[in-house]
Amino acid sequence: MGSSSSPNEPKKQAASRATTKTVEHMRKIRTYSEVKQETGSRILEQVTAQRARLANRLSRIGAIVAIVSGKGGVGKSAVTANLAAALVRRGARVGALDADLNGPSLARMLDVTGARLGDGADGVVPATGAGGVAVISMELLQSEEDTPLRWKGPGSDSFVWQSVAETGILREFLSDVAWGDLDYLLVDVPPGTDKISRLLDLVPHPHQILLVTTPSEIARAVVARSARLLAEAGAGPETTGLVANMTAYVPPGGDGPSLPLFGEAGVEALAETSGLKVWAEIPFDPKLAESTDRGRPVTLGEPASLAAHALESLADRVEAGPGGRRVQL
Numbered sequence: 571m572g573s574s575s576s577p578n579e580p581k582k583q584a585a586s587r588a589t590t591k592t593v594e595h596m597r598k599i600r601t602y603s604e605v606k607q608e609t610g611s612r613i614l615e616q617v618t619a620q621r622a623r624l625a626n627r628l629s630r631i632g633a634i635v636a637i638v639s640g641k642g643g644v645g646k647s648a649v650t651a652n653l654a655a656a657l658v659r660r661g662a663r664v665g666a667l668d669a670d671l672n673g674p675s676l677a678r679m680l681d682v683t684g685a686r687l688g689d690g691a692d693g694v695v696p697a698t699g700a701g702g703v704a705v706i707s708m709e710l711l712q713s714e715e716d717t718p719l720r721w722k723g724p725g726s727d728s729f730v731w732q733s734v735a736e737t738g739i740l741r742e743f744l745s746d747v748a749w750g751d752l753d754y755l756l757v758d759v760p761p762g763t764d765k766i767s768r769l770l771d772l773v774p775h776p777h778q779i780l781l782v783t784t785p786s787e788i789a790r791a792v793v794a795r796s797a798r799l800l801a802e803a804g805a806g807p808e809t810t811g812l813v814a815n816m817t818a819y820v821p822p823g824g825d826g827p828s829l830p831l832f833g834e835a836g837v838e839a840l841a842e843t844s845g846l847k848v849w850a851e852i853p854f855d856p857k858l859a860e861s862t863d864r865g866r867p868v869t870l871g872e873p874a875s876l877a878a879h880a881l882e883s884l885a886d887r888v889e890a891g892p893g894g895r896r897v898q899l
Contacts, residue, residue, distance in 0.1 A: 624745035624772065631665075632753040633777035633893025636769060637813075640796030641789050642761035645815040646782045648862050649852070649881070650758040651679035651700075653780075655867035656878075656885040658701040662753040662895060665696065667743050668707035669769065670760035671736060672719050677707040681865025685710060693748040701870050706747050708739075737768055744772060753895055754888070763799050770803055777893030779810040780884075781846065783837060785817055790836030797844040809892050811849030812841055813884065820855045820876050828853060828876075850884035852877055 628634065637650045647670070654666045668676035677683050680699030687710055688695030696704040708719065749755060757776075759765050769776075779800060783793040800810055814837040818828040831854055841848055852858075855877035861868040868878045869885075889896045 620741065620745065624741060627745045627747075627749060628773065630751050631749065631755045632895065633888075633891075634755050634757065634773055635778045635780065635888060635893075636757045636759055636766075636773075636776040637780045637782060638759040638766050638769075638796060638800075639782045639793055640761060640763050640766065640799075641783065641792040644782050644784050644789060644793075645852075646761075647675045647679060647758050648858065649780070649782055649813060649815060649884075650756050651676055651862060652858070652867040652869045652878075652881045653884055653888065654680065654699075654703045654754075654756050655701045656869040656881050657754055657888065658703050659869060659873075660885065660889070662889075663751065664702075665704040665706075665749050665752045665755045666699070667747075667755060667757045668705070668709070669740055669743070669757055669765070671708045671739060673760070674707045674709040676705060676758055677709040678865060679862050679867065680705050682707075683709065683715070683865070687711070690748050692750075693746045695748050700865060700867055704749060704752070706743050737771070740768060741772055754893075763796055766796055766799060767803075775804070777809065778888060778891050779805055780813050780849065780888075781810060782813045782815055783840060784815055785830070785832040785836045787836050790840045794840055794843065797840065797846060801844070807846050810846055811887065811891075812837060812844075812846050814848055814851045816854040817851045818853045820853045822856055849887045850880055852880040852884075 635653075637646055637653075639646050647668075650666060654664050657664045666676055666680060668674045670676075677685070677697070677699075680703050682697040682699045682705050685697035685705075687697060687706075694706070696706045697710055699705040709715075712719075757769060757773075759769055781793060781797060781800070783789045797810075816831055817837070818830050820828050837848060837851075840846070853876050855868070855875055857872045857875045858868045858877040861871045864871075868875055869881050872878055873882075888894055
């Protein structure tokens, strides 16, 4: 018997040809880097100018130090504020960028709540915080202390527009703020691996990354995802260190033994599985919380406290690390 074709065969062949044509057409779409001539909408020119402005701004910074976690509530912002103050106390020129747009806290911790940002010839002039730390935070752009952040855009797919807006604001905080010549720019990254990825899109290779966690098993499980993300992005043990926060409770006045707050050994387990070293172990010291809440970091207001000593040790490690002012370890 002779072969016969199905009535649907011509439709399948037509669909296949259409698919092939569509794929070939899509392959002709050029990326920004492939467009060489001026475009009518000037999108390419804007993107190129933004990249150049960002690169120029970052070229004046000795070391970009990203303070990340992936887990909320581990004290990342407090570590950022106190580390910044510790580095300034040593004579370093330090900037602190609060990348948490929805829940900014660095302005309060570094005592610049209510400060006005200046408009200079070289860009937005950051506020001067405790000890002389240059600070930029979304809180400084809000009219009232309890003003919630609201995103304006199309009613549908608002999450897409929000992501674009957040990335744009972070880029502006990096490139449009007149940071000047800094030894260190500390970037306080909000919780979530997506927020870490957003920073890496703009700054692919921070000089140092501090991965903050607590000893709890829950924190270990969450922060482990961030550790893997960073490893897959090429951040190795030489640039990434674990910061164990709230390792033990220190009684007021330092009287009596320190008491562990968590029964688990999550930090040790995370160090073993990730291959990262613990750069600092910071106890839960009431003086740390009290001083930071007052906008007077413990490294400035209570330098003799156990928490301040731990944070000073972290500052030693940062200064000796990639991009630091001292010879690397």
